[in-house]
Amino acid sequence: MRLTWNDTELEFQASIARTLDDAHVLDHVRALMNEKRPDGDHLSDKLVELGVTEAAIPEQNGGLGLGYEPICLAAFELGKRLSPFSFASTLGIGLTASLLLEDDCLANQFRALKTRCAGARLAHLGSTSLSFEKKEVCGEVSFAWDTHNADVVLVATTDRSGSPILALIELGNAGVTHTPLPSIDPTRSTAKLSFKKAPSTLLASGDRAVTYAETLMQHVDLYVAFEQIGGAISALEMACNYARERTAFGQPIGAFQAIKHRLADIYTKNEIARAHARYAADCLSHGESDTGIAVACARAAANEAFLFAAKESLHIHGGIGFTFDSDCHLFYRRARFLSAIGTPQLETLEAVASHVVTTAEGATA
Amino acid sequence: MTEEEIEAYRMSARAWLTQNAEPITGRDRWRNLKPTSERVEDARDWQKRKHAAGYACITWPKEFGGQSGSSVQQIIFAQEEAGFFTPRGVLEIGLGMCVPTLIQYGQNPLRQQLAQKAAVGEEIWCQLFSEPNAGSDLAGLSTKAEQSGKNWRVNGQKVWTSGAHYSKWGLLLARTDPTAHKHAGLTMFVVDMDSPGITVRPIRQMTGEEDFNEVFFTDVDIPDHQRLGEVGQGWSVALTTLMFERMSVGTDLSFLEATDVAKLSLNLKINGTPASQDQELRRNLARWHINERGLKILSWRAQEMLLAGGTPGPERSVSKLIAASQGQDMAHYVLAIMGDQAALDSAALDASQRLLERSWAWGAAMRIAGGTDEILRNIISERVLGLPQGPRPDLSHKKKH
Numbered sequence: 096m097r098l099t100w101n102d103t104e105l106e107f108q109a110s111i112a113r114t115l116d117d118a119h120v121l122d123h124v125r126a127l128m129n130e131k132r133p134d135g136d137h138l139s140d141k142l143v144e145l146g147v148t149e150a151a152i153p154e155q156n157g158g159l160g161l162g163y164e165p166i167c168l169a170a171f172e173l174g175k176r177l178s179p180f181s182f183a184s185t186l187g188i189g190l191t192a193s194l195l196l197e198d199d200c201l202a203n204q205f206r207a208l209k210t211r212c213a214g215a216r217l218a219h220l221g222s223t224s225l226s227f228e229k230k231e232v233c234g235e236v237s238f239a240w241d242t243h244n245a246d247v248v249l250v251a252t253t254d255r256s257g258s259p260i261l262a263l264i265e266l267g268n269a270g271v272t273h274t275p276l277p278s279i280d281p282t283r284s285t286a287k288l289s290f291k292k293a294p295s296t297l298l299a300s301g302d303r304a305v306t307y308a309e310t311l312m313q314h315v316d317l318y319v320a321f322e323q324i325g326g327a328i329s330a331l332e333m334a335c336n337y338a339r340e341r342t343a344f345g346q347p348i349g350a351f352q353a354i355k356h357r358l359a360d361i362y363t364k365n366e367i368a369r370a371h372a373r374y375a376a377d378c379l380s381h382g383e384s385d386t387g388i389a390v391a392c393a394r395a396a397a398n399e400a401f402l403f404a405a406k407e408s409l410h411i412h413g414g415i416g417f418t419f420d421s422d423c424h425l426f427y428r429r430a431r432f433l434s435a436i437g438t439p440q441l442e443t444l445e446a447v448a449s450h451v452v453t454t455a456e457g458a459t460a
Numbered sequence: 461m462t463e464e465e466i467e468a469y470r471m472s473a474r475a476w477l478t479q480n481a482e483p484i485t486g487r488d489r490w491r492n493l494k495p496t497s498e499r500v501e502d503a504r505d506w507q508k509r510k511h512a513a514g515y516a517c518i519t520w521p522k523e524f525g526g527q528s529g530s531s532v533q534q535i536i537f538a539q540e541e542a543g544f545f546t547p548r549g550v551l552e553i554g555l556g557m558c559v560p561t562l563i564q565y566g567q568n569p570l571r572q573q574l575a576q577k578a579a580v581g582e583e584i585w586c587q588l589f590s591e592p593n594a595g596s597d598l599a600g601l602s603t604k605a606e607q608s609g610k611n612w613r614v615n616g617q618k619v620w621t622s623g624a625h626y627s628k629w630g631l632l633l634a635r636t637d638p639t640a641h642k643h644a645g646l647t648m649f650v651v652d653m654d655s656p657g658i659t660v661r662p663i664r665q666m667t668g669e670e671d672f673n674e675v676f677f678t679d680v681d682i683p684d685h686q687r688l689g690e691v692g693q694g695w696s697v698a699l700t701t702l703m704f705e706r707m708s709v710g711t712d713l714s715f716l717e718a719t720d721v722a723k724l725s726l727n728l729k730i731n732g733t734p735a736s737q738d739q740e741l742r743r744n745l746a747r748w749h750i751n752e753r754g755l756k757i758l759s760w761r762a763q764e765m766l767l768a769g770g771t772p773g774p775e776r777s778v779s780k781l782i783a784a785s786q787g788q789d790m791a792h793y794v795l796a797i798m799g800d801q802a803a804l805d806s807a808a809l810d811a812s813q814r815l816l817e818r819s820w821a822w823g824a825a826m827r828i829a830g831g832t833d834e835i836l837r838n839i840i841s842e843r844v845l846g847l848p849q850g851p852r853p854d855l856s857h858k859k860k861h
């Protein structure tokens with residue numbers, strides 16, 4: 096187990112940070128917000144150049160063989176700047192799936208980020224409204240995210256015999272209807288996807304489909320967690336800077352304990368979330384049996400950290416924080432958006448709870 | 461140390477512990493909960509055995525009773541020892557804070573003699589810092605030490621001194637210059653607790669136990685060679701002591717953990733259904749578990765950083781801030797589910813509920829001891845986040861004490 100970052104990872108992170116700083120990501124997000132539109136193309140070339148998509152690919156397959164840590168660090172740096180790129184779905188679902196399947200053709204598309212993957216939950220096999228017959232999919236995914244410029248989506252369902260299925264659908268194909276839904280964070284898109292005999296590629300079936308779907312959701316949840324932690328750390332930094340500058344009653348507001356103690360609480364939550372996320376990244380890279388619970392804890396802690404940091408940071412800014420011109424609402428919206436994608440909040444908590452209760456039952460048995 | 465050396469050291473430590481102590485399994489953690497004062501002899505004995513086996517005070521130089529070992533070895537042994545029932549909490553103040561301060565600032569031969577006796581568990585130490593009018597605001601203390609010939613004559617009172625009643629030595633922070641500014645008038649001493657003029661009066665805690673004391677000084681003479689650091693430098697010596705406290709990352713408060721609450725909840729009901737199926741309880745279990753696990757990972761990370769030659773960050777402040785409140789909150793939560801049973805003293809309750817009692821009482825204590833919640837938030841916000849200090853009327857005019 097390794098819980099600190101090594102030099103290679105830190106250099107990787109620094110080069111991502113430099114590139115993103117040069118790209119003025121947050122300025123771009125402000126502009127998108129003014130125009131109320133999402134945009135995913137802004138960064139994809141840069142991410143490819145930096146080698147983010149190559150990091151987890153083994154060296155013998157021409158990748159960098161660095162594990163998932165660099166991807167996590169990229170998610171963190173993107174999250175810090177509220178990047179609108181569909182990172183968790185394209186890398187967490189698309190790229191990861193192509194690697195699990197050892198499908199070179201698919202992998203090459205995702206490696207170059209030429210193909211973008213919409214986010215959709217891959218769970219509840221068997222209870223979805225999707226049907227799969229002769230490789231054609233009918234039904235709908237009532238909520239998908241990062242959809243506006245996505246090329247594909249992965250769905251988990253069952254075939255007629257009830258066997259689990261993991262399939263890929265090209266969104267440009269006939270039989271696919273894409274109905275945009277208004278997003279609380281207009282810089283990130285949401286939509287309903289309906290399928291009427293939409294042709295699909297079968298990626299896996301049976302137990303393999305179930306395991307792959309689980310693994311893909313772990314990747315999505317962990318990358319989202321890193322984005323959330325990045326956002327939480329920026330929100331804290333913004334609030335600290337403001338608290339040092341803004342004065343009231345003859346002193347900086349940051350000298351009032353009610354304010355500084357709130358900031359200390361944001362910091363504490365952020366530290367807990369960071370610790371979990373780092374641990375989960377290590378588990379994921381090494382295929383530890385602990386990965387499921389580690390990712391659940393990381394995701395739950397990151398939900399909590401970003402939601403708390405975003406709301407308290409807005410509050411510490413006073414009236415300015417409630418204006419459209421301040422960045423506070425960008426964070427407040429993004430925190431809400433991210434908390435709603437991947438595994439739902441309460442299900443994540445329930446996964447942790449059931450781990451605790453099962454452990455307790457085991458100990459008393 | 462190479463990876464192989466580390467592993468070999470870990471294995472021999474584990475083997476020794478397995479032969480000399482009983483491993484902790486999840487089921488019976490509550491068994492180790494005797495009050496500190498009842499564990500003194502066990503603690504001495506355990507320390508003596510560790511010393512004989514070469515596992516006591518590993519990083520201290522050999523001449524001071526240590527092993528001249530590395531902090532890597534120390535951390536590995538501590539990690540292993542945490543998995544066994546050993547009498548904790550009695551010697552930590554001395555071995556973790558007081559004697560390291562003595563080693564850094566004291567003179568030979570005194571420091572050599574005292575450190576050696578502490579290392580084998582023969583002499584126990586206490587920390588004489590807090591006073592009735594100086595707790596969080598420690599630098600405001602008023603116990604006086606006046607120079608008289610080659611001695612210092614001490615008058616005043618300390619309070620909340622854990623273990624003073626079984627300690628041979630005390631680390632004493634006293635005011636040597638009442639005319640100097642608050643922080644500048646302090647000096648650190650080592651005091652023999654058997655000196656004439658010292659009265660130790662146990663304080664009965666909320667729990668009914670007596671672990672801490674009032675200590676009165678009436679014309680107590682301390683030889684000048686028992687001074688640590690220069691006259692007037694006591695504040696920076698005290699900060700070193702508190703830094704050593706911070707190094708002790710990963711200390712376990714022996715409070716309830718989420719799985720303990722889950723275990724208790726298996727036998728409790730909420731509105732007629734098993735408590736373990738209650739949504740709200742389950743969400744709390746999840747949140748508590750996430751904090752616990754997060755703190756464990758933070759302490760592993762701090763150890764990893766120490767092993768790599770780095771210094772730990774503010775982990776201990778974060779850890780105590782979360783763990784103390786959480787222990788107390790969990791106890792309150794379970795008590796609410798217990799209904800009328802919550803009115804009963806632990807004597808009437810099942811032995812497994814001792815952890816609940818401990819968290820209820822010591823959760824309150826640990827939110828105060830070693831820096832209150834408020835002081836820890838001040839430390840995090842000022843030292844880590846760089847926020848300004850609030851108004852400090854005591855400093856603004858460089859007011860005298």
Ligand SMILES: Cc1cc2nc3c(=O)[nH]c(=O)nc-3n(C[C@H](O)[C@H](O)[C@H](O)COP(=O)(O)OP(=O)(O)OC[C@H]3O[C@@H](n4cnc5c(N)ncnc54)[C@H](O)[C@@H]3O)c2cc1C
Binds near residue numbers: 589592594831832833
């Ligand atoms: C179990 C236990 C063991 C102890 N053992 C020892 C020991 O061995 N040796 C020793 O020297 N001391 C010991 N102490 C003392 C401990 O260090 C002090 O109790 C602690 O520092 C608080 O000081 P106080 O009790 O004077 O409370 P006060 O400092 O008077 O605090 C009262 C309240 O005011 C708040 N407050 C104070 N200052 C501020 C501020 N700046 N901002 C916001 N709120 C503030 C506090 O947070 C607290 O809630 C022990 C205490 C306990 C409970």
